[in-house]
């Protein structure tokens with residue numbers, strides 16, 4: 219399994235969404251790695267990419283709503299990080315659509331996405347829970 | 357050329373932090389590494405511009421790369437491919453970004469360029485102007501080839 223309990227940051231709502239996000243990324247990566255010709259895998263790849271992509275946006279939005287609610291001081295910086303990454307994901311999705319989902323580009327995208335996501339959760343999102351714990355106001 | 361520890365330490369510290377947070381692993385420095393000269397590897401080159409400029413080349417041997425990718429993805433990989441090399445490219449990007457943040461706290465303002473990622477057998481050439489940092493952790497060895505000069 220791609221999700222690990224040690225990625226939990228201690229905010230139940232966020233942890234639940236992170237697990238869902240990792241599960242969707244996992245489905246996408248599994249679709250890429252299926253032992254079949256690339257073209258045969260394309261319908262599943264497109265479906266899992268769309269499924270995952272929507273959730274990235276949904277999760278970032280929900281996380282930002284939560285940050286505003288708790289008065290998180292690093293909300294602006296966090297928003298910019300989400301915004302940059304959302305743009306990257308949207309740009310990739312648009313160019314895949316245009317170029318017919320080239321294998322090399324899609325594989326590279328998936329690798330970067332997974333590494334980015336893990337680091338974002340264990341470093342950037344974690345700071346949010348450190349604030350909550352310090353502030354004691356959930 | 358930058359050889360003094362002060363400016364190299366941010367790269368070591370950033371690597372240590374990222375390995376700890378992402379992989380739950382401790383790293384240590386090695387004197388030398390034979391494996392890096394023979395094994396197929398992922399090479400990630402990141403250019404720095406600003407008060408310090410030059411390149412940092414991260415070299416991940418095949419076995420190290422596959423161990424890292426397995427730990428992070430929970431999936432078994434047998435060969436270096438676009439997925440695995442891109443994961444390592446992003447890790448090197450994250451490490452470099454963190455190192456640059458520390459450098460800016462030391463009043464060296466720099467930026468990084470997007471990583472150039474290649475799979476192959478070559479290594480960065482050792483010359484008088486660079487420093488090689490050989491690192492070890494439970495996923496295997498890796499090397500950081502740091503070649504920076506100061507512009508202020």
Ligand SMILES: [Fe+2]
Pocket residue numbers: 281296300338342343
């Ligand atoms: Fe976030």
Ligand SMILES: [Fe+2]
Pocket residue numbers: 236277281339343
């Ligand atoms: Fe998040």
